[in-house]
Amino acid sequence: MIPDLGASRNEANFVQGMLKRYGLPTDIGGAIAALAGTIRDHKHLEGLLTKTGAADRQELYDSLVPHLRFTAKPLDVYIASAGQRAEREQWPILGPDGNLLPFKPAADVSSVTKDVQDMLASAMAKRTLTLTCSKCLHEETFFAIGEETRVAVVIRARKAGWVYDYVSDPPREICPTCPTSMRPNAQ
Numbered sequence: 001m002i003p004d005l006g007a008s009r010n011e012a013n014f015v016q017g018m019l020k021r022y023g024l025p026t027d028i029g030g031a032i033a034a035l036a037g038t039i040r041d042h043k044h045l046e047g048l049l050t051k052t053g054a055a056d057r058q059e060l061y062d063s064l065v066p067h068l069r070f071t072a073k074p075l076d077v078y079i080a081s082a083g084q085r086a087e088r089e090q091w092p093i094l095g096p097d098g099n100l101l102p103f104k105p106a107a108d109v110s111s112v113t114k115d116v117q118d119m120l121a122s123a124m125a126k127r128t129l130t131l132t133c134s135k136c137l138h139e140e141t142f143f144a145i146g147e148e149t150r151v152a153v154v155i156r157a158r159k160a161g162w163v164y165d166y167v168s169d170p171p172r173e174i175c176p177t178c179p180t181s182m183r184p185n186a187q
Contacts, residue, residue: 015028019031032063032064032067033067035064036063036064036066036067036068037067037069039064039068039069041070042070042072042073042078045064045068045072045078046078046081046082048060048064049061049075049078049079049082050078050079050082057075057079058075061075061078087103090103091103118141118143121143121145122141122143124143124145124146125143125144125145126144126145126146126148127143127144127148127150127153128141128142128143128144129141129142129143129144129150129153129154129157130142131157131162131173131175132173133173133174133175133178134165134172134173134174135174135175135178136175136177136178138175138177138178140157140160140162140175142156142157142160160176161175161176161177162174162175162176163180163182163183164182165180165182167182
């Protein structure tokens, strides 16, 4: 591909005109130094870095750091801090199609593994047992896989800590986290 020198010259003239119009030096290095002088603190710098696309973030950081009025932290500290803030404030996420998606917290390996196992089980399930706790309304689903009987699924739910309180009227299900006198170790 052959570069269009005329277009490059026009672009350079446009940038120099804009810099001059805003009272900044017309050379890029001088303009960056002047703009870096307007950055107030670490939080301001973090905001600028997070608003910049990932591809240009390192270049912006490297060009600003020598001209700041304070000693900058490493770039990854700013990125990590912004990530923690986004998780704390539950910022929406930009999806691959450009639409905003609701916040979803980070997941550890064990919870991702359980989610995948549940997905596979639900796809292969012949029967489904959904239990809802009568105390806290927590809900959990158990799937019958392969030749598993209804009784086997109920036994698996009981092993997971679910209790069927047949003494109450009407009888009710109680989840593993809620207290009940029906548990063997209840006090």
